Amino acid sequence: MSALIACHPAPAPSDWRAAMRDLITSPAALFELLQLSADQLGWSEQAARDFPLRLPRAFARRMQPGDPQDPLLLQVLASQQELLTAPGFSSDPTGETGAANPQPGIIHKYHGRVLLLVTGSCAIHCRYCFRRHFPYADNQNSRAEWPAALAAIAADRSISEVIFSGGDPLVAGDEPLRELVQALADIPQLRRLRVHTRLPIVIPERVTAQLLETLSSSRLQTVMVVHSNHANEIDPQVAQAFARIRGAGITLLNQSVLLAGINDTAAALIALSERLFEAGALPYYLHLLDKVAGAAHFDVSEARARELHREIAARLPGYLLPKLVREVAGAPAKVLL
Ligand SMILES: *Cc1c(COP(=O)(O)O)cnc(C)c1O
Ligand code: SF4
Numbered sequence: 067m068s069a070l071i072a073c074h075p076a077p078a079p080s081d082w083r084a085a086m087r088d089l090i091t092s093p094a095a096l097f098e099l100l101q102l103s104a105d106q107l108g109w110s111e112q113a114a115r116d117f118p119l120r121l122p123r124a125f126a127r128r129m130q131p132g133d134p135q136d137p138l139l140l141q142v143l144a145s146q147q148e149l150l151t152a153p154g155f156s157s158d159p160t161g162e163t164g165a166a167n168p169q170p171g172i173i174h175k176y177h178g179r180v181l182l183l184v185t186g187s188c189a190i191h192c193r194y195c196f197r198r199h200f201p202y203a204d205n206q207n208s209r210a211e212w213p214a215a216l217a218a219i220a221a222d223r224s225i226s227e228v229i230f231s232g233g234d235p236l237v238a239g240d241e242p243l244r245e246l247v248q249a250l251a252d253i254p255q256l257r258r259l260r261v262h263t264r265l266p267i268v269i270p271e272r273v274t275a276q277l278l279e280t281l282s283s284s285r286l287q288t289v290m291v292v293h294s295n296h297a298n299e300i301d302p303q304v305a306q307a308f309a310r311i312r313g314a315g316i317t318l319l320n321q322s323v324l325l326a327g328i329n330d331t332a333a334a335l336i337a338l339s340e341r342l343f344e345a346g347a348l349p350y351y352l353h354l355l356d357k358v359a360g361a362a363h364f365d366v367s368e369a370r371a372r373e374l375h376r377e378i379a380a381r382l383p384g385y386l387l388p389k390l391v392r393e394v395a396g397a398p399a400k401v402l403l
Contacts, residue, residue, distance in 0.1 A: 076157040076310055078277035079240060086189060086237070087271045090121040093144075094104070100139065101131045107143060108134075114144035116360065117198045120191040125268040128298050137296040137328045138175040141192050145363070148193065152362035157199035158358040159395070171215040174230070176399055179227040179260070182215055182317050184235035190268045194323055194364045196356035196393075197233075210321045236265040240276040251284040261284040264293040264322075267300075270307035278314040289317045291350060295329050297341035305345035312346050319350035322388065324371055325364045339378070339386040349388035351400065356393055368392075373403055 090096055093109060096119065100107075129136045150168060173181040186215075192196075219225055228250055230236075250256055261281070265272040281288045290311055300390065311318050311392075320342050329335055337351045353392050354377070355365050375390040390401040 074083055076273065076278065077271040079276065081271040081272050082265075082269050082274065085122055085124065085271060088123060089189065090123060090126055091119055093119060096121065100125055100133075100136075102131060102134055106134050106378065107139075108151060110144050110146040113146065113148040114195075114361070117144070117191055117193070119144055122189050123269045124270065124303065125190060135327065136269070136333070138298055139329050141295065141325070142190065143193065146194070147363035148360040150362060151359065152365075155357045155359045155362050155391045158361050159196055159358050159393075169215065169218050171211055172218055173231070174225075175223075178224060179219075179229055180219060180222075180225050181229045181231040182219070182264075183233075183299070184230050184243075185237045186230055186233045188232065188234040189237060189265055192307075194325060194355055194358070194361040198358060209245075212246060216246075216249050216253070219250075223255050223374070226255060227260060228256060229260040231262045231263055234263050234265055234394070235261060236263045236272050236277070239278065242273060242282045243277065247280050247284050247286070251286055256286060257276065258289060260289045262291050262293070264310065266290070266292050266307045267294045267304055272273055273307040273310050278310060278313075278316070278333075281316055282314040284367070285318075287296070287347060288315075289319065289323055291319045292347060293321050294338070294342070295322045295325060296334060297337040298322050300341045300345050308346040318347045320347045320350070320388075321351040321353065323353045323355055323364075324357065324366050324374070324390075326366050328334040328364070329376065330366045330370070332381070333376055335374065335378050339356045339382055339388070345384055349386055352388040352390050354390070354392040354403070368403065375403070377382075 068212060090099070093104065093114060097103060097107070111159060119142065125138060129138045133139070140247055171183050173183065219228060232259045247259065250259060259281070281290070284333060322338065329338060335352070342349055354368065356359060356364070371390060379387050390403040
């Protein structure tokens, strides 16, 4: 066990389970915590019915009470702006419900790597999420359905990397994940395992010793791609979780979404890259928003995105510059801008 793990003892599994049971789901609890009213927040009951509030307390504690524009708050706020329809914004902007999803539990769009939808649920509901309209009911992928997904992966010799996705795959428990990783390690053509997750950011206690043991002890090389959008998300507990992940020999990257009013300034993007690196993660992608219905108020134009990216490229070392990308239905990879 490395020194890094030793100086930040891993939390018990019960800690993250307790945090998952104690999510903020009632608007009244959110208003009280922030000392703001529904009116001050522009809260919409209807938007919250369409996609419910779901917010871990550890994430909420990083918000500034009294600030209706807090960049963390805006990521989870069911706002009246979501009810506005906008041309070009649809419920399946990435084409995930069609031909790329022939087998429940798998999304195979790019050569060599396949998304395995480990679970349909998340610890947090991000209002801009392109999966807010995804038919999770068809992709619940309970443990009982994993064998069929694994068989489909095993049958395709072109696949070298499996990406745990969802939902948030780390909502699944340590024991099912251990079984899944073991089964994948038995598929000879696989070389890498990737985990796309927001849990180390929103509930850092999720980074348990058993999870790290599972991810670091198989023959597969493991990459974790966390998701944070603003420097304020990376507090000391998150930095300790990053240190444990890195201490287990796992490559740690971050992806962000460019979001109007949240991180669409050069200063915010630079602060995020710097903070991520301080905490031990490298910036990977900066995504343009997927044009999902209800999220038009987060949209940043492609012209503005390019300008911002040029500005930060002129200020940051190359290794702290995320790649600016957008997803284009039918394209063979994320499209670099
Ligand atoms: C983003 C994505 C991947 C991973 O793409 P990378 O460029 O390798 O990070 C794989 N499959 C799907 C369906 C994706 O959306
Ligand atoms: S899939 Fe990711 S972005 Fe979407 S709601 Fe879950 S954690 Fe947020």
